Amino acid sequence: MFEHISRIERIKLEMISPLSQVVIFHTNGEVLDTCDTLIKVEAKKSVFDQFDFLKSIEEVFPGLPVGEKLVFDVVEWNEGAEGLFALEFVKFDDTRIQWVILNKTKDQEQITKVQQERNDSAINEEFLEIQRKYLEMEKALLDYKNEELHRVQKFKEQFFAEVSHEMRTPLNSISGLIDLLRSSQSEGSTDYLAALKATSNHLNAIINDVLDLSKIEAGKFSLSLSPFHLKKTIRNIVAGFEHSAREKGVKLNLEIDSTIPVHVDGDSVRFSQVIYNLLSNALKFTDRGHVSLAVTAERSSDSIQTLAFTIRDTGKGMSDRDIEGILEPYAQVEGQDYHQFGGTGLGLGIAQQLIQLMGGRLGIESEEGKGTTMTFQLEFQRSTLEPVQEEDKSTTDLSHLEVLFVEDDEIGTVLLKGIASEMGIKGTFVKSIEAFELEAQERPFDFIVTDVNLPDGDMISAIEGLRSRSGLNQSTKVIFLSGDDKEILDGLQEIENHDYLMKPIATDSLIALLCVEEPQVTINLDNLRTSTQGDGALMKEIIETILETLPLELVKLEKAQKEKDQVLLRKVLHKINPSISYLGNDRLINQRKALYTKVLDQEPINNELRNFCDAVTVALGVLQIEKGRL
Amino acid sequence: MSLSKKVILIGHFGVGKSSLVQRFVHQKFSDQYITTIGVKIDKKVVQVDGFDVTMIIWDIAGEDSQKKVPVSYRLGAHGALYVFDLSRPSTYENLQSELDYLNQVIPGIPVQILANKMDLVNDTEREDILDSLSLEEVLETSAKTGLHVEEAFQRLAKKMV
Incomplete structure (x- = not known):
């Protein structure tokens, strides 16, 4: 018995390591010897018939080289004994196999714990990787959306700017030509001309709305600060609505607190736009009752006066949901008849944003069927200067002026010739920089009125050249006309003694510049x-x-x-x-x-x-x- | 007539190999994840073409690569069930190379591929994954519901006989 095991090994097996067992079997399966310390193994019988797992690898043993070990580190055993075992097979001669069984059941919990932790950690890493990939995809999606948003925004800005720019020139011409026709046509055609004028004004207003909104959204909108007559400005706006209110049978009320300052510093054009838009909106949706504007003085100090504005109407009113959406650009209250009410839907949104730019906030309260109240407060600086008095253009005589007009556009030239003719201005008209240079050297002019871009170059550079040379017209005032914002015209700001009008130019604006500006008389000793x-x-x-x-x-x-x-x-x-x-x-x-x-x-x-x-x-x-x- | 065949279950850890054996041999399922240490041996007799085939199932501890599995565990194997987890891409990303390796170390061994945990993915996801693998005879299984489990072992038994 156990001849093949040394005495020391036998003692270890039986005394020191009772959790071990050795089985000796023939390569054909017959059990030759066993110590039975762990499992019952019947001698003389085939080990393959006693243990299924050995049966499944039966064919391995005959071919196992002598001395080579076949090791199974950990086997979960359920044949003859429950537990975890390490198995080792050694073919120690041509026919006999030594099978050593070690019971590792006592270590099972620890081994399982370590292994499970390893696997859990690996699975967690997998999930983290999946999460990371997911986040990467989400980021990529967000980046894409962001790019798309920027692209759309840029497109929108470009679209607004380009479309408006393209429409300005013909509208300018239409408007100007109508002005001229009105002054020369017979009484019978005045109504038609008035309608044409109103239509072009309306189109112009829409384009200006779109352009204003584009500028506000792009953060390129700035307010100017100059003194203006507050009461007069408000009264003029309200007076402009009196006719349409009377036609609709709506009473138009204006209440101005007598304590408000006469003159304030602010952007009168944009302030007027706010009041105009809000009153226009109120009147548009009011078919009976009244529309009122109340201006009251609130807090005041030596230099600052806070004014509260309330526009109240008895119109169709809005639901809370309508109010939420009404300030969105292009919004018109859902379900309303666009053709009935018209408009771009930009007016309120622009008014709200202008109020915000001026430091106020538009509040809206409304009840369907009863009417709407809009309120806002603005701070104005009390003006220390008297506003510039506007001249009555109809009586202005500009026949003393000699003006050099530089314009290549045919329609624009017709318009400028019309203005010059109407105002008695002695105009010289050229279409290129080359012709301009010749005329400017020929004789002195009181003004140079010029387009910026001409076929043979830009006039800003040409005027810079004129300013740098001593001679005729070196310091003659220049009025630039352009369809582009003056901010984007390179070098414009550096030109001394100039003014700028954006196309489409209003006839009155050009005349005002020619009137208000006294021609400068210089002497040379x-x-x-x-x-x-x-x-x-x-x-x-x-x-x-x-x-x-x-x-x-x-x-x-x-x-x-x-x-x-x-x-x-x-x-x-x-x-x-x-x-x-x-x-x-x-x-x-x-x-x-x-x-x-x-x-x-x-x-x-x-x-x-x-x-x-x-x-x-x-x-x-x-x-x-x-x-x-x- | 009866036959005894060694079947090895291989694949990444946590793909549900032991759960498939539990379902196949003992008709049981547990959500609790208990990792397999070394190899766990079970058996079940199936009928194939009039033969009683005793499948000695060696449920080998999962590894992310078959190269890490001790050689002794694969010795004498007659068939293999390669299991992956439909809900974990890492368990099937290198499937083809794993199968190639298996065929290299046990040439010609019959293999049945099982796409387990089909209860965790929707139809679209499952179809997308299986289309991307471009493998024939992948059987979708769920140890949890028992779907196709019996059929998986039966198919392999038939290949082995």
Whole structure:
């Protein structure tokens, strides 16, 4: 028994390691020997018949090389004994197999725990990986959505800007041409023209709405600050609605707190837009009853005045849900008849955003069938300046002005010619920079009114060139016309003495600029300096003589014209020639020359003399200042 | 006439190999996950074409690669059930290379592939996964519901006989 096991091994098996067992069997399965310490193994019988798992690997043993071990680290056993075992088979000669069984059941819990932790950890890692991939996909999706949003937003901005830009020019022309036609057509066509004018104004308003919203959304909208007459502004807006309110049978009320300041600093155009949009909306949805605007003074300090505005109507009203959506761009209350009420749906949204830009917040309370109340508060700075008084354009005479118009667009040119003709302006029209350069060197102009982009270049650069050269028109005021925002016109801000009008230009805006801006009269004492060889005392003496005598000569000229005394006119115009030359103003020199020629030719001179005298008077004022500097 | 065949169950850990044996041999299922240590041996007799086939099922501890499985456990195997988990991509991402390896170490061994835990995925997901694998004779199983479990072992038994 156990000859193949050393004595020491036997003692270990039986005494020290009672959880072990050794079975010796023939490669054909016959059990030759066993110590039966763990499981019952019957001798002389086939081990393959006693244990299924050995049966399943029966064919392995005959071919197992002598001395080679076949090891199963851990086998969960359920044949003859329950538990966890380590099995080792060794073929120690040609026919016999030694099978060592070690019971590891006592370690099972620990082994299982370690293994399970390992597997759990690995599975957790898998799930974390899946989560990470999921998050990556979500991020990619968000990035895509974000890009898409930006793309749509950019498209929207471009769309608004481009469409509006494209529509401005023809609308400008339509509007301007109608202005001209209105002044020349017979009474019978006035109604049609008025309707055409209203339609083009409406279209223009829609485009401006779209453009305003685009600018606000793009964060490119800025408010200007200038003094304006608050009460007058509000009254004018309300007066504009009186006719349509009367036609609808709706009473229009205006209540203005008598304590509100007369003049405030603010953006009168945008403030007017807010009031206009809210009143227009209220009136649009009110078929009976009244629409009212109340302006009350709230908190005030020495410099700041808070005003509360309330627009109340007895119209169709809105549900809470409608109110939520009404401020969204393009929103019109669900279910309402678009054709009945019209509009882009932008008005309220724009009003709300403008109020926010001005530091206020629009509040809406409404009840379906009863009406709506809209409220907001704005802070205004009390104005220390009186607002610029608007001139009555209808009585303005601009026949003294010589203006160089630079415009390549045919319709735009027609419009500008119409304005020049209507206002009596002496206009010179060119279509290119090359032609502009020639005209600007030819004679002085009071204004240069120009498109920015011309076929042969941009006029901003051309004007920069003009400003950098001494000579005619170096400092002549320039009014730029463009369909682009002035912010994006490179170099515009650096141009001295300029103004800017966005196309479509309103006829009134251009006339206002030409009216409000007095042509600047400059003098150049170079001729005098040359004649006196730079002798300051002598120059001063001659200037004093001019200052004393020239005003008297101007009086004589006016008297001569009044009395139609052609001889005196000729004499005085001849006499003042040196004085005018010393003033060094090309325009005055040319005017005097032209007047003298007309007098010689017995031609009427009408307002030209008056304009000439006015300009000389201004020049004498400048000369007085120059004298003080000598 | 009776035959005794060694069947090995292989695949990643946690794919449900032991649960399939539990369902097949003992008609039981437990949600509790108890990892298999080493190898667990069970048997069941199935009838195939008039033969009593005793399937000695060696449920081998799961590994993410068959190269890690001790050689001794595969010795003398007559057939294999390769199990993967439909809800865990990592258990079938390298399926083809695993099968190639198995065929390399036990040339010509009959294999039945089981897509287990089909109760955890919807029809679309299941179809997408199986389409992506491009394998023939994949049997979808659920040890939890017992779906196709008996058929899985029967199919393998038939391949082995």
